Amino acid sequence: MSKTAILEFDGNKYEFPVIVGSENEAAIDIDKLRALTGAITLDPGYKNSGSCKSDITFLDGEEGILRYRGYAIEDLAEKGNFLEISYLVIFGELPTKTQLTQFETDIRKYTLVNEEMKNIIDGFPKTAHPMGVLSALTSALTAFNPKVVNVENDAEMYEAICKTMGKFLVIATWTYRKMMGYPLNYYDNTIGYVENFMQLMFKLPTGPYASNPVVVDALDKLFILHADHEQNCSTSTVRIVGSSHAGLFASISAGVSALWGPLHGGANQAVLEMLEAIQKDGGDSAKYMAKAKDKDDPFRLMGFGHRVYKNFDPRARIIKKAADEVLKNLGVDDPILRIAKELEEAALVDDYFVSRKLYPNVDFYSGIIYRALGIPTDMFTVMFAIGRLPGWIAQWKEMRINKEPIGRPRQIYTGYPLRDFVSMDKR
Numbered sequence: 001m002s003k004t005a006i007l008e009f010d011g012n013k014y015e016f017p018v019i020v021g022s023e024n025e026a027a028i029d030i031d032k033l034r035a036l037t038g039a040i041t042l043d044p045g046y047k048n049s050g051s052c053k054s055d056i057t058f059l060d061g062e063e064g065i066l067r068y069r070g071y072a073i074e075d076l077a078e079k080g081n082f083l084e085i086s087y088l089v090i091f092g093e094l095p096t097k098t099q100l101t102q103f104e105t106d107i108r109k110y111t112l113v114n115e116e117m118k119n120i121i122d123g124f125p126k127t128a129h130p131m132g133v134l135s136a137l138t139s140a141l142t143a144f145n146p147k148v149v150n151v152e153n154d155a156e157m158y159e160a161i162c163k164t165m166g167k168f169l170v171i172a173t174w175t176y177r178k179m180m181g182y183p184l185n186y187y188d189n190t191i192g193y194v195e196n197f198m199q200l201m202f203k204l205p206t207g208p209y210a211s212n213p214v215v216v217d218a219l220d221k222l223f224i225l226h227a228d229h230e231q232n233c234s235t236s237t238v239r240i241v242g243s244s245h246a247g248l249f250a251s252i253s254a255g256v257s258a259l260w261g262p263l264h265g266g267a268n269q270a271v272l273e274m275l276e277a278i279q280k281d282g283g284d285s286a287k288y289m290a291k292a293k294d295k296d297d298p299f300r301l302m303g304f305g306h307r308v309y310k311n312f313d314p315r316a317r318i319i320k321k322a323a324d325e326v327l328k329n330l331g332v333d334d335p336i337l338r339i340a341k342e343l344e345e346a347a348l349v350d351d352y353f354v355s356r357k358l359y360p361n362v363d364f365y366s367g368i369i370y371r372a373l374g375i376p377t378d379m380f381t382v383m384f385a386i387g388r389l390p391g392w393i394a395q396w397k398e399m400r401i402n403k404e405p406i407g408r409p410r411q412i413y414t415g416y417p418l419r420d421f422v423s424m425d426k427r
């Protein structure tokens with residue numbers, strides 16, 4: 001028998017259906033709440049609200065579990081490559097060899113970005129943050145690709161997905177080239193997607209470029225770990241913007257802006273800046289632990305805590321191990337890694353962090369790897385965006401295919417009741 005929930009309100013009893021997910025998560029379906037009772041729910045930050053049903057990602061924050069389409073993140077990071085996992089996230093199944101080769105070939109058809117986009121980039125100052133530039137350029141892609149995609153047409157949808165995967169990577173690296181004052185590079189259809197990222201970023205016209213396979217492997221893993229994370233701030237943004245039937249580029253551009261904030265993807269840049277500041281200040285991690293716990297001090301230990309994980313973020317575990325391996329492989333001895341480990345060790349036994357279930361999140365160690373790979377701090381959140389792209393695409397597609405209604409929350413108004421207009425001379 002299916003479960004229901006009973007609500008008593010204003011002397012009346014109402015019964016609501018309970019929806020149970022494939023991992024036994026329960027949700028009270030309040031679709032008819034306002035129609036039946038006249039009341040709404042109030043849930044700032046949506047801490048208790050599910051916005052959709054989704055087949056893409058399963059996350060159990062209490063147990064520290066993350067799975068894409070049913071596959072454990074640990075397996076995917078170890079055995080998959082980024083395009084393969086992107087295919088899985090977007091289309092629901094691991095690709096066959098033929099499907100994967102086709103996907104890669106089809107993405108390559110769209111890796112040229114309209115030359116006029118360069119005029120737009122030229123308009124930005126070199127000091128502009130790459131995330132702001134990326135959001136603007138992604139939105140600008142709409143102008144050069146104005147066709148409205150019929151989401152019910154598989155071929156049109158597939159083309160839009162390949163276009164987005166191809167062009168976004170290129171413009172993401174162009175934000176860095178602009179910052180550095182380097183000429184913009186083109187995608188090289190003879191090498192892989194992640195290898196292309198390195199070449200697009202670092203190849204100079206003055207000489208050849210050969211990417212280091214250790215670096216390419218590490219990036220592949222990092223992109224996989226970021227590929228989706230169910231209804232986080234940027235993904236919810238992509239879904240809600242897309243729910244008005246805005247296009248894929250416009251929705252993803254909004255997702256980039258949402259990701260930029262330091263409480264979300266921007267935390268990876270904030271972590272590294274924090275670790276550098278601690279190092280400059282003599283490397284006294286205890287002092288910064290005390291600051292993080294002081295309620296009168298706005299300082300937070302960046303890279304710690306998560307809205308959903310109340311246990312170790314499984315991605316942080318994998319990244320920590322990868323950071324050790326990559327730094328060893330590249331022969332880098334970074335004092336910042338020592339500070340990060342000291343902070344982590346202290347936090348894991350500190351009552352403040354333990355009682356609030358604050359553990360390292362995905363951003364705590366990723367910046368250390370990016371730094372070892374020669375990626376500048378300002379680009380860290382762009383790296384997150386490249387990794388998250390398949391997730392945004394998959395969630396946008398799912399939302400449109402499921403014909404979800406426009407996202408439009410309600411509110412409880414707490415302002416003035418009706419007032420008479422006061423003329424200027426009486427104010």
Ligand code: CMC
Nearest residue numbers: 263264265267292300301302303304305306307356361362
């Ligand atoms: N350092 C010190 N105290 C913290 C921290 C932190 N990093 N995070 C949470 N707290 C405290 C917070 O002050 C509060 O204490 P109290 O109950 O005494 O008021 C308690 O823990 C609960 O925090 P909250 O802000 O209510 O929790 P939230 O779920 O709203 O916020 C968070 C989650 C990720 C925004 C927050 O933990 C944070 O600001 N962390 C640092 C930024 C960060 O690393 N963000 C990346 C998140 S993972 C990548 C991603 O998915 O974007």
